[in-house]
Amino acid sequence: MLSAEEVLAGSRLALARLLTAVENDTPEGRAVLNALFPHAGKAHLIGITGAPGTGKSSLVNRLAYHYRHPPDGQSPKTVAVVAVDPSSPFSGGAVLGDRVRMRDLAGDPGVFIRSMASRGSLGGLARMTSGVVQAFDAAGYEIILIETVGAGQAEVDIARLAHTTLVVEAPGLGDDIQAIKAGILEIADILVVNKADRPGVENTERALQNMLNLAHPLPRTYRHHGVMEDVLPAVTVEDEQDMWIPPICRTVATRGDGIPELAAEIARHRAHLEETGKWEHRWRARLQNELDELLQASLVNRWRRSLPPERYEQVFARLVAREISPRQAVDALLNGDGGR
Numbered sequence: 001m002l003s004a005e006e007v008l009a010g011s012r013l014a015l016a017r018l019l020t021a022v023e024n025d026t027p028e029g030r031a032v033l034n035a036l037f038p039h040a041g042k043a044h045l046i047g048i049t050g051a052p053g054t055g056k057s058s059l060v061n062r063l064a065y066h067y068r069h070p071p072d073g074q075s076p077k078t079v080a081v082v083a084v085d086p087s088s089p090f091s092g093g094a095v096l097g098d099r100v101r102m103r104d105l106a107g108d109p110g111v112f113i114r115s116m117a118s119r120g121s122l123g124g125l126a127r128m129t130s131g132v133v134q135a136f137d138a139a140g141y142e143i144i145l146i147e148t149v150g151a152g153q154a155e156v157d158i159a160r161l162a163h164t165t166l167v168v169e170a171p172g173l174g175d176d177i178q179a180i181k182a183g184i185l186e187i188a189d190i191l192v193v194n195k196a197d198r199p200g201v202e203n204t205e206r207a208l209q210n211m212l213n214l215a216h217p218l219p220r221t222y223r224h225h226g227v228m229e230d231v232l233p234a235v236t237v238e239d240e241q242d243m244w245i246p247p248i249c250r251t252v253a254t255r256g257d258g259i260p261e262l263a264a265e266i267a268r269h270r271a272h273l274e275e276t277g278k279w280e281h282r283w284r285a286r287l288q289n290e291l292d293e294l295l296q297a298s299l300v301n302r303w304r305r306s307l308p309p310e311r312y313e314q315v316f317a318r319l320v321a322r323e324i325s326p327r328q329a330v331d332a333l334l335n336g337d338g339g340r
Helices: 004-008 012-023 027-039 056-068 129-138 176-181 183-187 201-215 237-242 259-276 278-306 309-320 326-335
Strands: 044-050 079-085 111-117 143-147 164-169 190-193 220-224 227-231 248-250
Touching (some): 004 027, 004 129, 012 027, 027 129, 044 259, 056 079, 079 129, 129 143, 190 259, 201 248, 248 259, 259 278
Parallel strands (some): 044 143, 044 164, 079 143
Antiparallel strands (some): 220 227
């Protein structure tokens, strides 16, 4: 029997059982999430995404360790890690490759690691990731690190879920122009060049900086007819105050190099969100996105239950026979006009 009270009281067993129910989308799991929702909204959600091989799991491991063992006498924070792994082709479950790289956190009662299978979901996140994050949030975890599958340029869903999104790059994974054209970089709040001890780190950082200069043009000085003139972008003072230009951080996660500096940038980004009111804006945007997705899924399920199975098969057969197009098939199913 799942209990919201036990989760709020700090029971790890109750939380683990709830996470399983949420992943399986059971009625009992949904009921407990409903009861826990008023207690959520306090955690800092940090997304970590990037191409495979950039060292995301090692970076998550070091970040979590840093929050649990902060320098200068700071209070440790409780940390939850949601690691979305590729699905096993045999069982459909998570491969659990991320947990192998997070052994430094084993046995720490202030850390909870949950691996989730992507189950074929696109966008880098599993379908029920938002519910799992909500459960951790309500359970009182202060920092929630969400690591995506690592599929590359398509992983933009994390920006709709996290307050702060880290996009991880690494030297030697492709030509420099790849970093500039990758749409995934557009969602970055912080750019991380991991494995910075490898050759080519300067080229990677330069390519990222060029991309930032294109997206956030700064005042530049040019010589025109022998006179130095400043060319300013069309940005108002108010826009400049509210603008966040993603910093570039170098790290070597396997050694812990650059992790304190990265954590400081994460804290600076949170302060920026709170000062500009964007923290609340991102929270509202996340809730609206979740509401729209749930509404869409519920309406589709309700419609499918009301549709006679033979009617669907009839229209689908006509589609396969190319008598009607997919759009006409939708019209036929929704309006009952036969697709003509």
